[in-house]
Amino acid sequence: MHTLKIKNLNVLVDDKKIINDFNLEIKSGEIHVIMGPNGIGKSTLTKVIMNDKTYNIVSGTIEYDGHKLNDLTTDKIAKLGIFLSPQNPIEIEGVSNADFLKAAVSNQKEDFKLLPFVKEVNKLYQDFDMDNMANRYLNVGFSGGEKKKNEIIQMYLLKPSLILLDEIDSGLDVDSLKQVGNKIMEYYQNHDCAILIITHYQRLLDYIKPDYVHIMKQGSIIKSGDYKLVKEIEKKGYNNW
Ligand code: ADP
Ligand code: MG
Secondary structure, rough: OOEHHOOOOOOOOOOOOEEEEEEEEOOOOOOOOOOOOOOOHHHHHHHHHOOOOOOOOEEEEEEEEEEEEHHHHHHHHHHEEEEEEEOOOOEEEEEHHHHHHHHHHHHOOOOOOOOHHHHHHHHHHHHOOOOOOOOEEEEOOHHHOOOOOOOHHHHHHHHHOOEEOOOOOOOOOOHHHHHHHHHHHHHHHHOOOEEEEEEOOOOOHHHOOOEEEEEEEEEEEEEEOOHHHHHHHHHOOOOOO
């Protein structure tokens, strides 16, 4: 059982308040969705959880299983089992997907063994219809959808207990959306984990059924509900809450 607790969090970027008295608790076995207008701090929240130093936490705490994340570096946070699939995955020229994944996984696991790892990597790339892409440079020349599938492959190898998915559905065609949605759900059903999804669209939620849906505006959660809230948002938009 794992728990993320965010309490009274306030975050500045360039002296501008982005996260504003934000509170949220997520436990293993729960799927949360955050929806909200553009530019109100959704991606910032995910990056602050990973302690991206671009952002200045002025007050409040973020705790995972009793560890204060504000005091830890990003690699230590990842080792606690937190995984962020960012809105815009980065490209790294000169580093292959396979080498990147090997570095990440071997760093995390003391009993790392190369052969089973290579087999698992190859199988995952096949499962995602991305044969032979393991040896290409990390995300370089990948389509938007391929980058997002690559994130889910990383997730499968790192086996996180808290998964933060920032617009994982962007760039995916209908078939890929179904494939990615089902793969995320399959992981969720087979691991002791929680998921936080940031999305603008109901379509991903055809495959991943959330327990909680939150509306975020001006850096805080202004309303929480269940799946029915998604339908209400589609009807009313964000201006009438
Ligand atoms: P969204 O809810 O669309 O994900 P973001 O969290 O990306 O919004 O951004 C929230 C606000 O913070 C926006 O106004 C954005 O321009 C600003 N912001 C985010 N990151 C930075 C940064 N590194 N430097 C300056 N402004 C930033
Ligand atoms: Mg964003």
